Amino acid sequence: MKFRRSLDLIIISALALFTMLVALSGVRSGADQETLPVWFLPVGIGMILILPGYVLVKAFLPSLDRATVLLLSVSLSIALDVVGILILNALPWGLNPSTWAVWLGGITLLGCLLIAVRRFRHPTPDSKVRSTFKVNWRVWAPLVTAIVVTIVSIIIARNSFVRSGTTFTQLWILPTSSEAPYTFQIGIRNYERQDKQYDLYVESQGRLIYSESGIALASNETWTIDLSLNEKPVNPVSAYLYLSESPDTVFRTVELAPVAFDGPLPPADASP
Amino acid sequence: MSFIGRAINNLITLPLKWETPSRPKKSPAGWGALPWISVICSVGILSLSLACSFSLQGNSGLATTLYWVGLSLLFVPVAIRFMIGDVSRQEGVGLVIVFSIGAFLVSYFNGPLVFRGFDEFLHWRTAYDILENQKLFTPNSLLPVSPRYPGLESATTALVNMTGLSIVDAGFVVIAASRLVMVLGLYLLYEQLTKSVRVAGVATLVYTGSSTFMYFDAAFGYETLALPLMIVSLLTIFRRADASGAARRVWNILSLLFIFIIVVTHHVTSYMLMVFLVVWICADLIVRWQGHKSVTPLGIAAWLIAAIWFWVAFAASDTISYLTPIVNGALNSFYGILTGTSATRELFQNAAGQGAIVVERILGITSVLVLALSWPFGLWYWFLRHKYQALAMVFALVALAYPALPVMRLSSGSWDMAHRASGFVFIAMGFIVALAMVKFPIPMKLRPFRGWLVVVGLTIIFLGGVVGGASPNSRMPQPYRPAAGQRSVDNEGLLAAEWARTMLGPDNRFVGDRTDVVVIGAYGIQRMITDLYDGVSVSGILLRYKLAPTDIAVIRQKHIRYVIIDRRISQALSTEGYYVEEWEQYIVSYVPPPSIPTLEKFDYVPDVSRIFDSGSIVIYDIKALDK
Numbered sequence: 001m002k003f004r005r006s007l008d009l010i011i012i013s014a015l016a017l018f019t020m021l022v023a024l025s026g027v028r029s030g031a032d033q034e035t036l037p038v039w040f041l042p043v044g045i046g047m048i049l050i051l052p053g054y055v056l057v058k059a060f061l062p063s064l065d066r067a068t069v070l071l072l073s074v075s076l077s078i079a080l081d082v083v084g085i086l087i088l089n090a091l092p093w094g095l096n097p098s099t100w101a102v103w104l105g106g107i108t109l110l111g112c113l114l115i116a117v118r119r120f121r122h123p124t125p126d127s128k129v130r131s132t133f134k135v136n137w138r139v140w141a142p143l144v145t146a147i148v149v150t151i152v153s154i155i156i157a158r159n160s161f162v163r164s165g166t167t168f169t170q171l172w173i174l175p176t177s178s179e180a181p182y183t184f185q186i187g188i189r190n191y192e193r194q195d196k197q198y199d200l201y202v203e204s205q206g207r208l209i210y211s212e213s214g215i216a217l218a219s220n221e222t223w224t225i226d227l228s229l230n231e232k233p234v235n236p237v238s239a240y241l242y243l244s245e246s247p248d249t250v251f252r253t254v255e256l257a258p259v260a261f262d263g264p265l266p267p268a269d270a271s272p
Numbered sequence: 273m274s275f276i277g278r279a280i281n282n283l284i285t286l287p288l289k290w291e292t293p294s295r296p297k298k299s300p301a302g303w304g305a306l307p308w309i310s311v312i313c314s315v316g317i318l319s320l321s322l323a324c325s326f327s328l329q330g331n332s333g334l335a336t337t338l339y340w341v342g343l344s345l346l347f348v349p350v351a352i353r354f355m356i357g358d359v360s361r362q363e364g365v366g367l368v369i370v371f372s373i374g375a376f377l378v379s380y381f382n383g384p385l386v387f388r389g390f391d392e393f394l395h396w397r398t399a400y401d402i403l404e405n406q407k408l409f410t411p412n413s414l415l416p417v418s419p420r421y422p423g424l425e426s427a428t429t430a431l432v433n434m435t436g437l438s439i440v441d442a443g444f445v446v447i448a449a450s451r452l453v454m455v456l457g458l459y460l461l462y463e464q465l466t467k468s469v470r471v472a473g474v475a476t477l478v479y480t481g482s483s484t485f486m487y488f489d490a491a492f493g494y495e496t497l498a499l500p501l502m503i504v505s506l507l508t509i510f511r512r513a514d515a516s517g518a519a520r521r522v523w524n525i526l527s528l529l530f531i532f533i534i535v536v537t538h539h540v541t542s543y544m545l546m547v548f549l550v551v552w553i554c555a556d557l558i559v560r561w562q563g564h565k566s567v568t569p570l571g572i573a574a575w576l577i578a579a580i581w582f583w584v585a586f587a588a589s590d591t592i593s594y595l596t597p598i599v600n601g602a603l604n605s606f607y608g609i610l611t612g613t614s615a616t617r618e619l620f621q622n623a624a625g626q627g628a629i630v631v632e633r634i635l636g637i638t639s640v641l642v643l644a645l646s647w648p649f650g651l652w653y654w655f656l657r658h659k660y661q662a663l664a665m666v667f668a669l670v671a672l673a674y675p676a677l678p679v680m681r682l683s684s685g686s687w688d689m690a691h692r693a694s695g696f697v698f699i700a701m702g703f704i705v706a707l708a709m710v711k712f713p714i715p716m717k718l719r720p721f722r723g724w725l726v727v728v729g730l731t732i733i734f735l736g737g738v739v740g741g742a743s744p745n746s747r748m749p750q751p752y753r754p755a756a757g758q759r760s761v762d763n764e765g766l767l768a769a770e771w772a773r774t775m776l777g778p779d780n781r782f783v784g785d786r787t788d789v790v791v792i793g794a795y796g797i798q799r800m801i802t803d804l805y806d807g808v809s810v811s812g813i814l815l816r817y818k819l820a821p822t823d824i825a826v827i828r829q830k831h832i833r834y835v836i837i838d839r840r841i842s843q844a845l846s847t848e849g850y851y852v853e854e855w856e857q858y859i860v861s862y863v864p865p866p867s868i869p870t871l872e873k874f875d876y877v878p879d880v881s882r883i884f885d886s887g888s889i890v891i892y893d894i895k896a897l898d899k
Contacts, residue, residue, distance in 0.1 A: 023434065044435030048427060049449050060522045067365040071456045074449050075504045076526070078427050078497065079533040085408065085426035086536070094406035097433040104430070142307035146370075149314035150377070153321035157381045160325035165763040166752055170771060170886045187775075191767060191886075236881070255875075255882040259896045 005119065009112045012051055016108040019047045023101030052104050053077035055111025059118065080107060167192045171241045171252035175260050182229035182261050186239050186254075190217035197244035198251070204229060204237045214244060233258050288656060290713035304363035309349045310370050316345025317377050324381040327748040336629075339748055343735060346374040347477070351730045354473035355710075355723040364469040365459065368476055372455035375480070376448045379490035382749055386766065387440055388758040392492040393790035394418050399425040399439045400797065403432055409587070413805035414793045420588035423537025424497045443492045451490060454500035461507045462703060465663055468710070474730065475706035481639060481733035482698035483691050483741035498538030499695055502545050505530035506699070509552075510663050513567035528575050535579040539591050542580055544696045548666060549573040555665035564660040594804075598689075605685020606676075632739045639736020640678050642729045643705060647674060650704035653712045670700035681740075691741070705733075745847060754838070755846035755865070760787040765838065768889045769796030776834070783810040784836040785851050788889075792836055801830050803853060811856035817870045819877065819897075827897045835892045837871045 022040070053076030057069055064072070084103040085095060093099045170189040177183075190196050195218050202210040215223055229237070241252040319342030327335035350367050353359060359367070382388070387396055394415035401410035402425055412419050424446065431442035458479055463472035479485065489496050505527055512523030535542045552569050559566040584591050628636070651668055658664035674697055680690030709726045738747070745759055752762040769792045772780070778797035783789075793800035803809055808830060812823040814837065826832070841851055842865050850856050851866060862870070872890070874880045879896030 019434065041435055041437070044437075045431065045445060048430045048434055049445070061519060067361075067456065068460060071453060071460060071504065071507075072526070075453045075457070075501060075530070078446075078449065078453075079501070079529055081427040081430045082423045082533045082536055083529075084430065085402075085422060089408045095402060095408075095429065095433070096406055100430050100433045104434075139303050139307050142311045146307075146310035146314035149311070150317050150373070153314070153318045153377070154380075154384070156318075157321045157324055158384045160321075160328050161383070161385045161749065164328040164749075164751075166888075168764050168887045170767070170884065172771065172775065172884045173881075174775060174883055189771075191763070252885045252887065253882065254885050257879045257881045257893075257896060259879045260881045260883075260893060 006116070009115055012055060013109060013112045015043055015046065015051065016105040016112070019043060020101045020105035023097040023105075047101075047104050047108070048081060049074055049077050051077065052080045052107045052111065055108055055115060056080075059111050059114035062115075062118065080104070167194075169196065169198070169241070169252060171239065171254050173237070173239050173254040173256045175256065176226060180228040182232055183226055184228075184237065184256055184261075185224055185226050187222060187224040188215065188217065188241065189222045190219055193219050195219065198223075199242040199244055199247060201240045201242075202227065202237065203240075204233050205235055209237075232261055284652075285656065287652070287713040290715050300358040300360040300363075302360055302362065303366060304360055305353055306363045306366040306370070309353055309367065312349045313346050313370050313374050316342045316347075317374055318342075319345060320378055321381055324748050327750050330751050332750070335748060336744075340735070343378070343738065344731065346371065346378070347480070347734050348727065348731055350473075351477055351727045351734075354470055354477065355726050355730075359469050359473065361463075361469050364463075364473050365456070367473065368455050368459045369452065371477075371480075372451045373448075375455065375486065376451040376490060379447075379487050380444060382487070382747070383758070384444075385440070386761075387443065387492050388749075388761045389491045389493075390757065390790055391415075392443075393794035395424060395492050395494065396439055396443070397794040397797075398422065399428050399432075399443070400794070402429045403439070411805075413800050413802050414790060416805050417539070417588060417591055417594045418494070420591065421494050421536060421538055423501075423533060424492070424494045427497070428492075447490055447492060447496055450497050450500045454489070454503060457500055457503040457507055458699070458702065461503060461510065462706065464507065464510055465661065465703065466706075471706050471710045474710050474726065475702035477730050478705045478709075478733055479698050479702035481643065481730075481737035482694045482701075483737050484695035485698075485741065486738050487742045487746065488691070489695055494538040495541055495692075495695070498534050498541035501530055501534050501537065502541050502548075502696075503699065505534060505545065506548065506663075509549075509569050509572055524572075527572055531572065531576050532579050535576070535583050539588070539595065540692070541696075542576065546573070546576055546580070548670065548696075548699075549576060551669050552662060552666045555662040555669065558665065559660055559662045562660060566662045602680075602686040602689035605683040606680050606689075609679060609683045609686065628739060628744055632744070635732065636736050636739040639733045639740070642732050642736075643674070643701065644678075646705040646708035646729070647671065647701070648708075649712045650706070650708035653707040654704060657711070658707070664703070667700035667703040670697060671704040673697050674701055694740075743847075752840075754840040754842075754844045755785075755787070755848070755851055756844070757847060760838075761791060764886055764888055765791045766795055768792070768836070768884065768886055768891070769794075769798075771884065772796040772798055772834075772836075772891070781831055781833045782836060783813055783832055783834075785814060785838060785841055786846075786848065786853075788836045788838060798834075801826075801832055806830055809853055809855070809859055811852045811859045814852050815856055815860040815862055815866050815870060816873075817862075817867075818873060824897060827894060828899070831898050833893065833895055833898070835874060835894055836889065837874075837892070838889050839868060839871055840888045842866055842868050842871060 050073050054069070054073035056076055057064065057072045061072070081104075084100065088095050088099045088103060091099070168191050170187070170191065172187045174185050175183070176185045186200065186202065188198055188200070195216065198215040198217065199213045200211060200215060201208060209229070210225075210227055217223055236258065237256045239254050240250050242249065243251050319338045323335045323338035323342055326338065350371050353367055354364070387393060394412065395418055397414055398412050398418045401412065401419065402408060402422065408422050409419050427446045427449075428439060428442045431437055431445055432439055435442070437445070455476060459472050459476045462475040463469065466472060466475075484495075489499055508523050508527040508530060512520050512527060515523050531545065534545060549569050549572060553573060556566045556568040651671065654664055654668045673693075677690045677694055677697060680686040709729060714722060745753075745756055750759050753759045765787065772782075772792055773796045776798075779799045781801055782792055782798045783801050784792055789800045789802065792798045801808065801810055808826050810826060812820055813826065813832070813835065816823060845864055851864070853859075874892040874894065875882060877894075877897070881893040882890060883893050884891035
């Protein structure tokens with residue numbers, strides 16, 4: 001019976017420790033992170049949006065009803081996220097998975113400790129311990145049905161977006177930095193949602209300097225080529241893209257002015 | 273005199289003669305009809321999902337039908353359950369949770385893979401900057417105050433860090449949590465105040481008639497999180513009055529914590545909370561003066577003032593300069609309406625002349641009528657039965673502001689303020705209207721019809737709120753349309769932004785039209801030149817047929833490197849009334865929409881490179897002009 005009464009604390013502490021372990025193992029950092037296994041998702045969401053608030057509510061307001069506990073668990077967890085970001089921002093380690101895990105895991109473990117101390121000091125009589133989870137199919141069968149229908153609805157909505165949208169092809173020309181002085185890249189990316197064949201013609205000083213017919217690209221495929229000039233052009237370098245199926249109509253055009261070769265790509269400038 | 277006094281008193285207390293004393297009866301228990309109502313709501317959700325799917329395919333007739341059917345299936349069963357028969361507290365809580373999930377999904381279906389709302393891009397960029405730089409307060413030229421209020425982004429970036437979700441998916445999880453907190457918080461607040469499951473449920477449903485409820489407060493914006501936290505803070509402040517000893521200290525600490533979090537999350541919400549607390553202090557004084565017990569929130573209000581001062585002084589000093597012109601403009605416009613000097617706005621219609629269908633117009637107007645009709649009876653009942661409760665008096669006083677909202681909607685300058693204020697005023701309106709619908713005594717012979725009439729009224733209020741809160745264009749995802757807000761965000765623009773980020777690198781100085789500014793500025797991680805951040809107007813660069821010396825001066829002054837144009841904006845009038853900046857017609861005299869030669873003028877400017885072409889979208893490198 002004692003074990004059952006502390007089961008929630010054991011599970012929450014284990015989740016907090018596990019989350020801290022995963023984060024501190026250095027698997028992820030920054031905006032472009034490795035994808036974690038799907039099963040970790042509810043654990044992570046719980047650690048951010050439910051558990052820190054839950055343990056503090058249970059520690060300091062043990063006699064609240066379930067609805068208020070739910071409300072305060074979520075809202076207090078969010079509040080702790082905001083407090084956390086302000087504190088972590090002021091610390092030298094910054095805002096990364098490790099610092100978040102230490103902050104939220106630490107609060108959760110602290111809350112568990114407080115609950116354990118309180119339960120040790122004021123043990124609940126066995127008669128007041130709530131009954132275990134009972135499966136009543138008259139309740140759960142419709143609820144499960146509702147959940148399934150909702151999940152199907154979400155899948156339909158997401159798939160509708162995946163299938164929708166305009167189709168197009170990107171063509172670009174950019175100066176590139178290489179050992180040759182007047183080098184530039186031409187790129188084609190196919191977003192037509194079907195295989196396409198393209199013809200490319202590149203002109204400089206009024207003459208054709210490069211052409212390639214039948215460039216076959218599958219959907220979402222990219223093709224690039226780096227070209228060099230012996231001397232700085234006086235007139236723009238122009239690239240014309242045609243769909244192989246309609247060779248008389250220019251499909252896309254890009255152009256590089258001579259001044260573009262004066263320097264490499266500009267440095268990023270974030271200053272106001 | 274005494275005769276007149278007695279007559280007035282008799283008139284005021286007239287409804288009480290129809291009031292029957294409530295007999296104590298056994299409270300119902302269990303889940304009641306919740307499981308089956310969940311199934312009906314899920315069918316409503318399925319209908320909404322299919323509506324979005326058909327809408328994307330351009331089948332707007334079927335989509336519109338499914339949309340309204342879906343919303344009705346989501347709302348009506350919950351309303352019926354609260355009004356017809358006895359509802360247990362457990363079932364009531366379950367009903368509002370089910371409804372909050374449905375309400376979240378209505379906005380989620382509008383764009384489940386990518387944020388499309390204008391404000392959402394701005395906050396996405398702030399979240400990205402926090403993740404990328406691992407610190408707060410990186411400048412954001414799209415919305416300079418956004419990094420100064422990082423509450424929403426805190427939970428979002430924490431989720432991204434801990435789970436590896438994308439910003440969009442993490443944002444949706446936070447929005448879902450906020451929806452739950454908002455709806456459940458409202459229910460518990462009303463329940464605490466009225467001690468009635470039915471009144472609490474109905475009041476919560478009345479709140480959903482706020483025009484911001486369904487879409488604006490479900491978008492990835494700071495109010496989406498701040499408003500639910502404000503509701504929770506009202507609950508904690510209220511509950512501390514009932515508590516004593518250690519529990520009271522805990523409720524106090526919770527109140528102070530939530531208030532600080534609101535201040536850090538959203539400026540306007542913290543000011544609106546200030547209004548509520550000031551009214552609460554006044555109400556408390558009145559209640560005490562009448563000899564009743566009350567706990568003043570004076571200390572809490574002082575803490576809120578200190579927190580606002582601290583945050584504005586040390587972290588968000590540009591808040592005042594950001595908000596002042598917006599508030600001034602709205603108030604001047606409202607004053608103009610009252611004095612007849614301001615031009616009125618065409619209701620249910622956008623700048624391009626597209627309007628809601630007749631049924632929706634009727635629904636919108638009827639919902640205002642239902643609210644306006646219930647409003648005095650709710651206030652009347654509050655006066656009869658709740659006038660000695662401070663928080664009830666706060667709600668009554670705040671609800672007095674309601675009649676101003678429909679009036680403010682008549683002016684183009686103040687309608688947005690009315691729209692945004694409704695999210696706050698409806699906290700009070702929920703309570704007042706629920707009193708009218710559930711509690712106001714009526715003659716015995718009318719009582720059998722009351723439940724069903726209230727269900728009809730609630731449904732009209734809810735659907736009217738949806739009509740007033742989002743134009744037909746923005747309720748469901750639709751095929752691309754140029755210059756039409758979020759309908760203009762398509763994958764060609766999004767993938768051009770991705771190209772700019774990967775091929776040009778971040779934070780290059782760009783200018784573009786209204787849609788491109790947010791798409792390239794957010795998802796493309798570019799440094800957009802905006803009037804808000806840079807204090808210059810870029811309309812001339814895009815909309816003038818030939819660049820003027822003033823345009824060249826702006827390019828040089830701000831070292832603009834790239835121009836992005838979308839040729840499709842030449843095909844349609846803007847639904848917003850402008851293409852680049854609201855005041856563009858004062859800078860460039862042209863007949864909208866802008867012509868193709870105007871947009872493609874850079875093709876003929878010497879030394880300008882046309883570096884990217886995806887058919888509709890072209891990017892020019894104008895480095896040569898910055899000499």
